[in-house]
Amino acid sequence: MYDRRRTNRSHQKAGTNWQKPVQPSTTPAPPFGALIEELRADYLSTTAVSYEDKAAISEFSVVTSYSWLDSRESAILVPGRPPRWTPLQKPYRLPEDRGEYFRDKNAARYPRHPMEPAIVAGLDASPELGRQQKVDVVACSSTLGNLLRFVRGQDKSFRMVVEKVEGTVFFIRRENSPTELIPDVRGFGHTFPENYTTWDPDVKGSTCHQRLLRYSFGGLQFLVRFGADGYMEDTDRASTKSSAPTRGKAPVLVSELAASLDDSQISPKVSASKAGVTIQAGGSLVDQSRIFDLKTRSFRKKEQDTIGEELPRLWVAQIPKFVLAYHADGVFNDIHVLDVHEHVQEWEQKNKTVLSKLAALIHRITSLLDAGSSQKLELYHRETGVLEVRKALPDVADALSPEVKAKWTARIEDTDEALERLGDDDITQWKEEPEDDYTACSNSCGYCGRCIYS
Numbered sequence: 001m002y003d004r005r006r007t008n009r010s011h012q013k014a015g016t017n018w019q020k021p022v023q024p025s026t027t028p029a030p031p032f033g034a035l036i037e038e039l040r041a042d043y044l045s046t047t048a049v050s051y052e053d054k055a056a057i058s059e060f061s062v063v064t065s066y067s068w069l070d071s072r073e074s075a076i077l078v079p080g081r082p083p084r085w086t087p088l089q090k091p092y093r094l095p096e097d098r099g100e101y102f103r104d105k106n107a108a109r110y111p112r113h114p115m116e117p118a119i120v121a122g123l124d125a126s127p128e129l130g131r132q133q134k135v136d137v138v139a140c141s142s143t144l145g146n147l148l149r150f151v152r153g154q155d156k157s158f159r160m161v162v163e164k165v166e167g168t169v170f171f172i173r174r175e176n177s178p179t180e181l182i183p184d185v186r187g188f189g190h191t192f193p194e195n196y197t198t199w200d201p202d203v204k205g206s207t208c209h210q211r212l213l214r215y216s217f218g219g220l221q222f223l224v225r226f227g228a229d230g231y232m233e234d235t236d237r238a239s240t241k242s243s244a245p246t247r248g249k250a251p252v253l254v255s256e257l258a259a260s261l262d263d264s265q266i267s268p269k270v271s272a273s274k275a276g277v278t279i280q281a282g283g284s285l286v287d288q289s290r291i292f293d294l295k296t297r298s299f300r301k302k303e304q305d306t307i308g309e310e311l312p313r314l315w316v317a318q319i320p321k322f323v324l325a326y327h328a329d330g331v332f333n334d335i336h337v338l339d340v341h342e343h344v345q346e347w348e349q350k351n352k353t354v355l356s357k358l359a360a361l362i363h364r365i366t367s368l369l370d371a372g373s374s375q376k377l378e379l380y381h382r383e384t385g386v387l388e389v390r391k392a393l394p395d396v397a398d399a400l401s402p403e404v405k406a407k408w409t410a411r412i413e414d415t416d417e418a419l420e421r422l423g424d425d426d427i428t429q430w431k432e433e434p435e436d437d438y439t440a441c442s443n444s445c446g447y448c449g450r451c452i453y454s
Contacts, residue, residue: 054356063212063214085197101182157380211226311347
């Protein structure tokens, strides 16, 4: 049986675009720099005590989003939209996953600076980032998830680069190659969403969707990028402002957009590079309350606590909905669409000790950057309970291109200069939170970022 929706769904496979993928077996690990320090999860308990009252996510909001387009060039649609949940009316047997899939979709599409599209889109959507809105840490759900696994004592190896850019620490995922593939792909984790979700017409040609969150944790302000599997249609609010598509703007290079951000207030000016990610306007920003993550499992694994296993990852990305689909030989007759927001909150409350260790770990890594002469380090976890901090070798790419880094730096400098011109009373007033403004606010509208789960 043929499903017409497949024509609207761009496969997220490797090899159809971008550079040629690299097979895992042929990809040697990049060389390591000198060992600086070994961090042990057990030794974090003492310092973690001081972060227990801050070991929870607060001040949550969605900054922006974007979708990667199926293009020979690196191109994103901003704000884009995730694929919509469109279950089959009558289930039929799906083919098993086959083909090649990238480990890191963002790095495969923009290997020079995988986090840069999120930063430029974030600066465009929220001009106060780096000014009134301080940013201490920039990470993705993968890097934060790996650090969380480390403090939980889980045995999974990983590497990441940490770089300090004008007071902000970037955590950048690092695989053996930007185009490294997931080995031995099996099951239905790709064919299920290809058949049960649909890209809307105004975001057709998208291959994956990324969202940029802002929240406070452990006394630090975070920007966190994560990939969304899809969204649930809100039939009660079909004509709201958030569902209106954004169209009509001409494509622009990410470097050109970066060069245009507050040029009247930024010095020195940086000329735009001719290489970069092409940005197109389209789609609409979906409320976080409608975002879901999904997992497929064999009916033989129904006794496993799949939701419990996924809660740490859902917590990092603050995903409130979860689709758990069980199959028998590829036929999905048992699909659960769950609201897991309360489960995520309960997990956070029960894991204060672990989360306080995570906060202590991130503070420790930040302090190593502050104390050392290098603004760039590498983290490597290969042994349970031990996280190696190593010197980053010269071949490790910067988190941001020179153009975008100059814009980020200039915004911080603008804030510092403004504070120097203010007196103590003025600084206190400037830092105070503005009065609540609920203009255009409605239940679960996401307007102010405070009522998304109401």
